[in-house]
Amino acid sequence: MITRKPRLEDVAQRAGVSMKTVSNVINGYPHISAKTLDRVQTAIDALGYRPNLSARNLARGRAGMYALIVPQLDRPYFAALARHVIDAAHEVGAVVLIEQTGGDLEAERRVISGEFSRRVDGMIFSPMTIGAEEIANRSDATPLVLPGEHVDQAGAPHLGIDNQAAARLATRHLIDLGRTRLGMIGVGRPRQSNPRYRGFRQALTDVGPRAEPRWLRTARGVSGADGEAAMTKIISDGNPLPDGIFCATDWLALGAIRALLQNGIRVPEDVAVIGFDDIPYGAVSTPSLSTIATNRGQIAQQAIRLLKAPGTEVDHDLATIDFRLVIRESTAG
Template identity: 60%
Template sequence: MRPRLQDVADHAGVSMKTVSNVINGYQHVSAATRRRVLAAVDALGYRPNLAARNLARGRAGLIALVVPRLDFPYFAALSGRILQAARAVGWEVLIEQTDGDPELERQVIAGHLARRIDGLIFSPVALTAAEIQERTDPTPLVLLGEHVVNAGAPHIAIDNVAAAAQATQHLIDIGCRRIAMVGATRRRDNPRYQGFRQAMKRAALPVEPYLVRPTRSTAGIEGEQQLAAILDSDVPPPDGVFCATDWLALGAIRAIHRHGLRVPQDIAVVGFDAIPYGEVASPSLTTIMPDRDQIARRAVAALLAAHDHPTNPTARDDQAHQPDVDFRLIIRESTDR
């Protein structure tokens, strides 16, 4: 027979309440007792009944993760982390994609999903902060990404301005003086473009308009096309390129190679997001690495807090003001001069 909670309690010599506290991660249990309970769990092969646990907590046992595209490497990698973090607290995850379509994104925040959910983790592209603030659906919401800030919901993200400035400063530090940016518009609210401009201004370097190349998407082909357009023109080529995503950066590297130039000797390249492919590319890609585990844990924790304290405005406000997620610059061959 499948072992029960009572069996674990009897094996460990503790109460069922203590076993429940250990399994649910409550901190007010001594280290010795925790070890004894976990040993009993392993010895008996006990697995919690998640359906019963969710029913007792008034949960559906399901949250939704909605991203622009699942085939974007960054979101594919992040989705795996969120699945792990949600599973640890007894939630299943429904994953949807919007392709950045404004109408689909509006349907998401309006609560038009196929199943009842306990919470929504959402990375919008087309929506404004005002549209999200005006939502009437009561489902707890956590926002990801750089596109929407100050929308009245917990926003889990790195400081994109600081990260982009660090990436650009790295190019400056290795001697680059004509630096292009691929994958950013000149909108004032584009944080990665803001960080690029900040670093260039601090170094007293000009931001040449023809070296700032917006893209329609973050696909690699866009990076290749935009950098090829620069290299095919009559203007002097850049000696460094900051790309708004790694996928764009890999495309840019392809364009550089196809024009008979070398990375990093002729043009150094920095990406953003630390997708797995960048580590094994040739050359391997220097990049900004967000702490995806931290993003996932904080997103799930924010949903838990909103679900457990639905009428507590203090708890909601505390969750809405999230600290920046950690990030670091990973230096690899694409800038190793």
């Protein structure tokens, strides 16, 4: 009867094998017979043995930890992404260090300078401000993956969706509903560098509804308050309203819907609203929010796979993550 924490030698003794064999089983060595594998696993389960991950990683020259670095963890998109990254890391026996930069340039420069290099085996970094050239010329050799839309062609695997195609799909949904006066919140400057704006314009060009300048608004940020302020400005101008609004993020869309409802404007009867990102709150808002859903689980799985095997072949210039249109009450009633 073992009253202390079970050790590797206890498993070996119970299974009737060597400590080396137990170690091979734990580390996934392929050339082990099914009979031996079953005996060792039965002994592990019976004793409640848990490998010392710190010691194992140290022997392999690894930290057993990845860093997820985002602009703001309280943004719903990044909070949801963090959950998926943690799950994907746990599947390979690793943990996640989470940091936020606030989108500050100097903070992002510290990330690529090697601030985390002695503590982590790789970084999943979502920059807001730093340019591709600086990232490509970094001196730190820590494996790096870049999710999102802000930086590509930076000498590191870039995981993201085709934002232009996704925005075009969202806008086409409004057009297919018969909306003919379309606006967008979160346009960005310069406009042509914003792939979501390009997708919005492309959908209009394809079919022909109009989007007047007064219906295109650059929000101060991506929060609900920013969306509400932008929509309030459109309403207070005193001009005819658009009958469909595409918002560059769900958070902006929820704010826009609040402004419309506060002014007695019905959603979707008077103005249909669609967002982007499929944050959890959108499914339970009133009305629930139509949106573009990004496969965050796929981003997390691919990011951990690439960090676990640095140098894995990947096309840095192509979006590889799936997306889909989710239709809810804010457009379909």
